[in-house]
Amino acid sequence: MPNKSKLRGANFPSAREEMPSNQQDIPAAYRLAYTDQDFLLREELRGLRFHLELQKPEMILKEHGVESTIVIFGSARFLSPEDADAALKAAEADGDPAKIRAAKREQRNSHHYQQAQKLGELIASHSANCDENEQLYVVTGGGPGIMEAANRGAMEAGGRSIGLNIVLPHEQEPNPYISPEFCFRFHYFGIRKMHFMLRAKALIVCPGGFGTFDELFEALTLIQTGKSKRVPIILIGHEFWRQAINLEFLRDEGVISPDDVNMISIVDTAEQAWQQIVDFYQLSPGQCIRC
Template sequence: MQDKPRLHGANFPSARDEMPSNQQDSPPAYRLAYTDQDFLLREELRGLRFHLELQKPEMVLKEHGIESTIVIFGSARFLSPSDANNALKSAEADGDPAKIRAAKREQRNSHYYQQAQKLGDLITSHSANCEENERLYVVTGGGPGIMEAANRGAAEANGKSIGLNIVLPHEQAPNPYISPEFCFRFHYFGIRKMHFMLRAKAVIVCPGGFGTFDELFEALTLIQTGKSKRVPIILIGHEFWRQAINLEFLRDEGVISPDDVNMISIVDTAEQAWQHIVDFYQLSPGQCIRC
């Protein structure tokens, strides 16, 4: 029986409709290009893969109405307070002084895990009363440590959050607190960092290592050069950051402008970081950020 003519819809079959089920059984030259993995992974198609990594998260987030995010960076190595306490007990039982010192350091740094977790809660709880396109979503690199803590805080506030994971030589699985529909995986660091900043209304940075510094200075450079709108860049932990970076020295050496030292704010708690965002956007109680 002939199908009833339709007034809507495309005249041509979609690429999905015409994809053969036995594609991989065909000789390489005969395979449809967009389904041929060997072809897509060729060196000459790197630019296309860049585009795909840009487009996939962009399309998904747009489809879900996500327009504004708060990015939280920090060390993947920091433990939760409970894990840090257990590690210290284990080290003390072992009796190795070096392990005990390291475990005490981990216990001290677990404070930052708590702050990131609280941030995830504060941001997500604030957004619970906002219209969909005015909500703020937590974004992290999707891994353990500070990233896990921020995603965890959002999940415990009954909200959704985003994780931008990266393929590394040593396996890094996404933390279990990311909303599954917003758990993305990247091959290219550059495209991943672009996604961090595309929707960022603020960048909050806990102590971390090379990766954290890379992400922090990427954000600073984009804002300093005018490639990005100015958004709050907030560092948590005076003790750490005053020793880790010295913008005043860079200013005095003439390698940055005098006003560049004002691009960052340093606080000690999640509440102070959130208040800085509230003040920057001049939000009254219960008011949401207008995109």
């Protein structure tokens, strides 16, 4: 009987098969280049590390059939309602007026956490009715605050979500609600931001600071210049955004085009943000965005 196994497989051993088990005992010059960490971390190989950071998440997401995402940005500093309530009680027990004022602000801002959590829930619940190859996945920066809330909402609705964490001088751990197979860590901000945009069918931006503004204006620039397809960019929270940015002023000063002010829309609730996505893609129950 013919041995069909001989008709399959490569003629050469794989790089993994030829990797020595006693790598640390081998002189540096003799180590296989792809197993030599000191060599891979050399300044001259930054371009290769760029490529690796781009390629690793790309390959994993493709292997899992992830094609369409909704990106949710926002502050890492906002607390969940339960944590904000606990912080206020602790501040009141301490009796320091400054701490009490700060804790009351945190309690008020926990509303933003709730909206991001609801968004994650809405997206994951919608995707539960779709073909597995056409699901929408929540993507966040993988940290606390708004990021945690969106990943949490998706998980609690039974969906999977993605976190793109970044190495920072102060330690930032990924939040516990990211699907483990989609929990990525980056060294380079630029590659991380590229992954935010690669599959994004909409960007939803909750109130935030410098990082949130950076991500928002990066997306606006890519769309304005035609480097990216136009997708909905939805800001949540009229009160915050009307004071934080003024596109009408930029238009009146002539530094952006009149139509550029229409690149964003502002709503107040997660439900309103989700409805804008539904309307943009003409979605109906059980229907997903097709890439």
